[in-house]
Amino acid sequence: MDLRTAIRLRRSVRRYAAQPVPRDLLDRLAADARAADHLVRPGVRVERVDGRERVAGVLARYAGVYGLVRGAPHLLVGLIPEDTPENRIDLGYVLERVVLEATRLGLATCWMTGSYRPDRAARAIRLRPGERVAAVVALGYPRTDPLARLHDAAVRRVVAAHRRLPLTRIVFAGRWGGPWSSQGADPALVEALECARLAPSARNRQPWRFVVEGEEVHLALTTPAPIDAGIAMAHVALAGREMGLAGRWRLRWADDGMARRLRLPPGVVPAGTFSPIHPRRP
Numbered sequence: 001m002d003l004r005t006a007i008r009l010r011r012s013v014r015r016y017a018a019q020p021v022p023r024d025l026l027d028r029l030a031a032d033a034r035a036a037d038h039l040v041r042p043g044v045r046v047e048r049v050d051g052r053e054r055v056a057g058v059l060a061r062y063a064g065v066y067g068l069v070r071g072a073p074h075l076l077v078g079l080i081p082e083d084t085p086e087n088r089i090d091l092g093y094v095l096e097r098v099v100l101e102a103t104r105l106g107l108a109t110c111w112m113t114g115s116y117r118p119d120r121a122a123r124a125i126r127l128r129p130g131e132r133v134a135a136v137v138a139l140g141y142p143r144t145d146p147l148a149r150l151h152d153a154a155v156r157r158v159v160a161a162h163r164r165l166p167l168t169r170i171v172f173a174g175r176w177g178g179p180w181s182s183q184g185a186d187p188a189l190v191e192a193l194e195c196a197r198l199a200p201s202a203r204n205r206q207p208w209r210f211v212v213e214g215e216e217v218h219l220a221l222t223t224p225a226p227i228d229a230g231i232a233m234a235h236v237a238l239a240g241r242e243m244g245l246a247g248r249w250r251l252r253w254a255d256d257g258m259a260r261r262l263r264l265p266p267g268v269v270p271a272g273t274f275s276p277i278h279p280r281r282p
Contacts, residue, residue: 003238006103007195013108016071016140018052025105026074029139032101036094043081044090046098047125048139050074058120058136059112069110072138076109077121080134085226085253089271091134092230093237093249096199099137100238108142111135111200113227135227163204164197171210175263176220180212188243189217189277195239201228208232208271211262216275217247218258220268226253229271236274247274 001009026048033046049055055075078095080087099109118133143149171193173180182190193210201207207225211218217236221229233249240247249272252258258270 001104002242003100003104004191004195004242006100007198007235007239010100010103012110012200013142014069014110015143016073016108016138017143018071018073019141020073021107021140029098029102033094033098036097044087044094045079046095047077047079048074049077049121049124054124058124059116069112069138071143072140074139076137076139077125077133078135079131081131083132086251088134088226089230089233089251092227093234095135095137096231096234097238102139108140110138112137113202165206167193167197170197170206170208171212173212175211176265186277188240188245191243192236192240192245195235196232199232199235201225201231215277216273217277218262218273219271220262220264221271222268224269226271233272245277247277249274
């Protein structure tokens with residue numbers, strides 16, 4: 001399975017089978033997290049909590065839809081050395097890369113940035129001085145019985161997981177609001193942006209917007225959601241790499257000069273620039 005297929009297949013799963021993930025697959029995911037060519041904030045890393053009871057203790061907080069995760073045998077814990085937007089962007093990038101690799105391996109996941117106990121997650125792993133827990137991802141095999149499928153379908157309706165804005169609503173040309181069309185655009189770029197459109201985000205808000213300017217793609221946030229930005233950046237970079245695009249991300253958090261040049265509305269924050277977007281040359 002290529003990563004673009006994994007992006008299309010990934011779903012948030014909230015009911016898990018009792019079967020633990022084999023050690024070799026867990027080691028493979030850990031290696032993928034360490035090898036991620038992210039943006040790169042030193043100290044951004046992923047640890048793991050194993051065991052259904054220990055995981056349940058970390059997730060026992062809210063009655064909301066993301067607090068309804070049950071039975072997960074493993075929990076990926078995203079750690080940052082300091083609470084900055086740049087670190088959170090990087091963590092979103094790294095963890096989503098692991099989520100997509102887990103999808104390729106036939107595993108189920110569910111992102112959580114609020115419906116868990118950070119203090120319990122911190123006690124379940126070995127924190128380094130100054131570290132904090134910024135997000136967790138449930139990991140395991142999905143339950144496939146009718147009741148579990150019905151539950152996940154109901155939750156997906158509640159959080160409008162099936163809804164996605166079209167590219168014409170989230171991609172602009174040259175500046176904010178500039179009409180953009182996939183007609184005549186590089187198919188590799190269109191595919192990378194389509195994969196970003198499918199990225200998960202908190203409450204499915206899709207807070208990211210893209211401005212295509214020459215050989216650069218700029219990402220801006222309509223709400224302060226740096227982890228969501230990192231997730232979308234991972235989708236662009238990984239899909240783009242499979243399609244042969246040469247680009248890499250550079251962080252541009254709250255760059256006033258870029259905001260003025262792109263005519264971003266008040267409250268919309270630049271987050272990063274992906275360039276160049278031309279195909280790799282032999």
